[in-house]
Amino acid sequence: MKTTLPRPSAGVDAAAWERAHRDLVGMLRALIRIRSVNPPAPPDGDGELQAARAIAAHLAEAGLRPEIVEPYPGRGSVGARLRGDGTGGEPLLLLSHLDVVPAPEDGWTHDPFGGDVADGYVWGRGAVDMKGTAAMQLAVIRLLADEAREVGRDPAVDPVPGLTRDVLFAATADEEAGGHEGISWLVDHRPDWLQAAGALSECGGVSLDVAGRRLYPIQVAEKGFAVYRILVRGTSGHGSMPRPDNALVLAAEVVRRLAEPGPPRPTPVMERFLAVASNGLPPDVARLVRAIADPDARASDAALAALCTPMYARAARALLRDTISPDILHAGTKYNVIPAQAELTIDCRLLPDTDEPAMRAEVVRRLGDLAGACRVELTNAGPSVEAPVDTELYALLDSAIRDHDPDGIPVPGMPPFATDAKHMARLGVPTYGFSPLRLDPDERFLERFHGVDERVSLEALRWGLPVLYDVVRRFCS
Numbered sequence: 001m002k003t004t005l006p007r008p009s010a011g012v013d014a015a016a017w018e019r020a021h022r023d024l025v026g027m028l029r030a031l032i033r034i035r036s037v038n039p040p041a042p043p044d045g046d047g048e049l050q051a052a053r054a055i056a057a058h059l060a061e062a063g064l065r066p067e068i069v070e071p072y073p074g075r076g077s078v079g080a081r082l083r084g085d086g087t088g089g090e091p092l093l094l095l096s097h098l099d100v101v102p103a104p105e106d107g108w109t110h111d112p113f114g115g116d117v118a119d120g121y122v123w124g125r126g127a128v129d130m131k132g133t134a135a136m137q138l139a140v141i142r143l144l145a146d147e148a149r150e151v152g153r154d155p156a157v158d159p160v161p162g163l164t165r166d167v168l169f170a171a172t173a174d175e176e177a178g179g180h181e182g183i184s185w186l187v188d189h190r191p192d193w194l195q196a197a198g199a200l201s202e203c204g205g206v207s208l209d210v211a212g213r214r215l216y217p218i219q220v221a222e223k224g225f226a227v228y229r230i231l232v233r234g235t236s237g238h239g240s241m242p243r244p245d246n247a248l249v250l251a252a253e254v255v256r257r258l259a260e261p262g263p264p265r266p267t268p269v270m271e272r273f274l275a276v277a278s279n280g281l282p283p284d285v286a287r288l289v290r291a292i293a294d295p296d297a298r299a300s301d302a303a304l305a306a307l308c309t310p311m312y313a314r315a316a317r318a319l320l321r322d323t324i325s326p327d328i329l330h331a332g333t334k335y336n337v338i339p340a341q342a343e344l345t346i347d348c349r350l351l352p353d354t355d356e357p358a359m360r361a362e363v364v365r366r367l368g369d370l371a372g373a374c375r376v377e378l379t380n381a382g383p384s385v386e387a388p389v390d391t392e393l394y395a396l397l398d399s400a401i402r403d404h405d406p407d408g409i410p411v412p413g414m415p416p417f418a419t420d421a422k423h424m425a426r427l428g429v430p431t432y433g434f435s436p437l438r439l440d441p442d443e444r445f446l447e448r449f450h451g452v453d454e455r456v457s458l459e460a461l462r463w464g465l466p467v468l469y470d471v472v473r474r475f476c477s
């Protein structure tokens with residue numbers, strides 16, 4: 001069994017780790033300073049291309065021949081390949097995205113695009129989502145390229161000593177807006193960048209302290225989504241004589257009905273997660289953990305309130321049901337004219353066993369007697385995905401975590417939001433969320449995603465780098 005061999009990372013000397021850590025932090029800070037905001041906005045409309053170029057320069061310096069594509073102006077993605085000797089099968093892909101969500105400066109302790117290092121953290125937009133992971137993946141690529149050069153090989157064309165599979169690296173544009181101008185384009189036009197036995201990307205392998213134990217959810221599934229525009233028809237009139245069929249009044253009732261959370265419905269991924277999480281806990285705490293999946297929403301919510309911070313409780317609630325969030329409402333033109341139409345946009349997130357027609361049927365059911373006044377139009381949708389856990393790659397993710405944190409408990413999980421994994425599913429490539437970080441118990445990691453004061457701890461990055469290195473070396477050897 002490969003997993004019982006000594007850790008490959010133990011063969012790398014301390015000076016090389018120090019250099020790799022310095023490289024990682026330097027690259028991360030440089031990437032944060034590039035405002036690769038999505039949607040692109042002047043004066044940095046080509047931030048993703050700038051980030052792709054910065055990474056390409058770094059890879060070229062390591063001796064590789066990176067490639068950049070720009071299928072739409074400014075929307076750059078970068079890819080590179082490290083070679084194995086070809087005897088081990090399909091490659092492993094290290095996948096990241098270059099874009100970040102906007103960061104209004106209000107409330108930040110440090111400039112969101114400054115890349116400051118302070119108090120043991122690298123600060124800035126993208127530190128966790130997901131420039132930190134991209135920088136960690138690049139540091140692993142760099143270590144492997146250096147190992148080729150040390151024995152006189154050219155990492156652009158020669159195999160890295162000991163590697164039997166190729167290692168692919170791809171950092172893409174547009175993930176934060178659905179990936180259409182990034183990974184989706186690559187799937188259609190450059191599948192050679194992505195075709196692999198498996199891919200590692202964001203949202204997993206990050207420690208989560210639950211009831212005094214350190215869990216490491218590894219993302220194996222993600223929810224799907226469906227966005228609907230609902231046109232609510234009413235009757236116009238003079239604002240001096242109110243009407244009950246004012247479209248805005250009807251829309252308010254539509255919003256109320258849709259916003260009501262449905263009952264919890266645990267999926268196999270969540271059931272497995274809760275079983276692992278409750279295993280070995282004191283009986284009363286284990287009972288509470290299992291009660292999270294109670295089909296009675298009140299029992300589930302009470303368990304979450306007892307166990308979790310409000311942020312994690314909200315995430316858990318979202319993972320236990322198909323969710324509907326009414327997010328845009330437009331109606332009316334003048335203060336004294338009763339609007340005849342209102343337009344509502346809702347964001348629905350679907351569990352792995354719910355498809356779009358089922359979601360639509362649920363939306364219509366919730367509208368009830370108002371369904372006749374509403375027209376429901378689908379504007380965007382993406383399916384849920386699930387990667388198998390009985391693969392060699394998943395087993396290696398699990399064992400690498402245990403090797404580096406003997407008290408850590410890896411567990412298959414699912415984030416509440418979507419990633420580029422759904423596009424990889426079109427190529428049949430199982431994609432796991434694995435950006436290993438060991439955090440302090442009080443670190444509120446989930447709040448950093450798209451949040452104020454996004455930051456990642458230097459020590460967590462230092463811990464994660466050899467974990468990722470071991471996974472790559474073992475899977476590709």
Ligand SMILES: [Zn+2]
Pocket residue numbers: 097129130175202
């Ligand atoms: Zn992300």
